[in-house]
Amino acid sequence: xxxxxxxxxxxxxxxxxxxxxxxxxxxxxxxxxxxxxxxxxxxxxxxxxxxxxxxxxxxxxxxxxxxxxxxx
Numbered sequence: 343x344x345x346x347x348x349x350x351x352x353x354x355x356x357x358x359x360x361x362x363x364x365x366x367x368x369x370x371x372x373x374x375x376x377x378x379x380x381x382x383x384x385x386x387x388x389x390x391x392x393x394x395x396x397x398x399x400x401x402x403x404x405x406x407x408x409x410x411x412x413x414x
Contacts, residue, residue, distance in 0.1 A: 363369035 360373075364373055
């Protein structure tokens, strides 16, 4: 329970510090840069997932076709 309390205190302090930093022009620039990079990373992960999913679907279609050809 003591560890959980420290976790909650740490998160609260982090939010307060982030809020104070965000009130400065340099802080807003910092957070906008972090936000942009996080969005780019998320988009890259999403694109990679879609590409891999398409590859796996193609492989499954090829396997199904091969099995169908062998059973005829």
